[in-house]
Amino acid sequence: MTLAFIRHGQTDWNRDDRIQGSSDIPLNDTGREQARDAVEMLADWSWDAVVSSPLSRARETAQIVADGLGLPLGPAYPELAERDYGPLEGAPSTETMARWPRRDYPGAEPLDAVVERCLRGLARIDEDYPDQNVVVVCHGTIMKYTLIRLTGHPVDVILNGTVSAIEREGDAWRVLTINGEPVG
Structure with a gap:
């Protein structure tokens, strides 16, 4: 089994360096173009x-x-939604990350819980x-920390509209690409 994770295309909040989390912010035109580029x-x-x-930004991506690959659009899995950042949604990303470099934001969903939720979603996809x-379109934080947990491979950032692919070999996962770039 190969999974290709795609981070949704850009939104105005991505462009403006604002934390989105579980807020349902739509794609902008750049995001739509990034989604078309992901097909390539x-x-x-x-x-x-x-x-x-x-979330609509992932669903539209x-x-x-799916249209570009000539496939029907499959289901949306709630377990793949982005981390809930609570009261920090809408706040400036760079400023927030500088203030809490360990990503232990007050009122936000714990990272371990985000990864466990995503793993439950991947188990459902596997079923x-x-x-x-399977191409899995979701979000930066949930992708980054789930990829790290599954593969042990370091991931600095997940870029909008890029493909990070992994392949299952037995019970282990191997990284093929991160942000569209081959690994290994």
Whole structure:
């Protein structure tokens, strides 16, 4: 099984350096173009399904990708929604990260809980699409920390509209690409 994680395309809040989290902010035109570019990153592989987070920025990105790959859009999995940043949603990202460099933001969903939630979502995807290659459109924080947990591979940042692919070998996961760049 291969999973290709795509971070949704850009939103105005991404552009303006604001924390989105679980706020349902739509794609902007740059984000739509990034989604179309992601299709090109996926073109060399064979895909069986495209699924996503239920947030509109991920769902629209997934629809653009599914259309580009000639696949129907699969379900939205609530477990793939971005981390809930609580009262910090809408705050300046750079400033917030500088103030809390360990990402232990007050009132935010704990990172371990975010990863556990995503792993439950991936287990559901595996049940729905056993041994198939699935494109999973979701969000930066949930992708970054889940990829680190699954593979042990360091990940600094996940860029909008890029593909980070992993492949399962037995019970282990191996990183193929991060932000569209081959690894290894």
